Amino acid sequence: MNKFKLALLTTALAASSMAMAQDKAPLIKQFIDLQRPGIESLARGLVEQSSAPIAQAGSAYLQTQVPADKREAAAKAADAELKKYFDESYPIVRDKAVALAPDALGPLMDQSFTADELKQLVAWISSPLSKKYQELNPKMQTALTEKLVAETRSTIEPKMKTLDENVAKALGAPVGGAAPAASRPAPPAKAPAKK
Known part of the structure; x- marks a missing residue:
């Protein structure tokens, strides 16, 4: 009789565990659906962050290398390229x-x-659970960020390269890593030959 009770209890516990796992899946889906604005915000931040160095370099170039009378037009052209990349x-x-x-x-x-x-x-609901979630949230963002970067890298990196080139062209900067002639250091003067 004890073996029968043990088998019945084991079966009941297994069924209960399976039911709880099935109960959690729709709740997790619902929670993730509710988090969509935050997920979209994370994606927006990643895209903006990826183009920030190009925008900063372009701004610095604009202020130091582009004649003042051409800055406004060059800035508008560069901004259009940044917007195109983002869009x-x-x-x-x-x-x-x-x-x-x-x-x-x-x-x-x-x-x-x-x-x-x-x-x-x-x-x-406001509860101690909120603190637990706040502690887990950075791990969730890290997990999604890692997967997202890995999955989009091959698509986004060529776009970044094109953006870099297009912003450089819009600003009148050299493309392909060549320094502009005006900013290249002059070659050192050769010392006269000793006699």
Whole structure:
């Protein structure tokens, strides 16, 4: 009789665990869906961050190498290239972030929260759970960022190269790493030959 009770208890626990896992999946999906604005914001930040060095270098070049009377037109042309890059790249990164979020965040959520905790998260009740979520949030962002960068690198890097070249052209800067003639240092003068 004891073996029968043990088998029945084991079966009940296994069924209960399976039911809890199934109960968590829709809650995790709902939570990730609610987090979409944050995921999109992360993607926006990555795209903006990727072009920031080019924008900064362009701005520095504009102020030091472009004649004052041509700066406004050059700045507008460079801004148009930066906007074009953002408009092309952001949807790619955003859509990939949204697609990767369930696989990147789901396992962390599943391992870290119970079904009841997920219900509280979805309802966003103020509780000690909020602190736990805040502690996990950086890991989730890191997991998504790593996957997102890996998945979009081959598409975005050529766009960055094109952006770099187009901004340089818009500013009248040399393309391909060549320094402008005016900013190249003069070759050192040769000493007269000794007699």
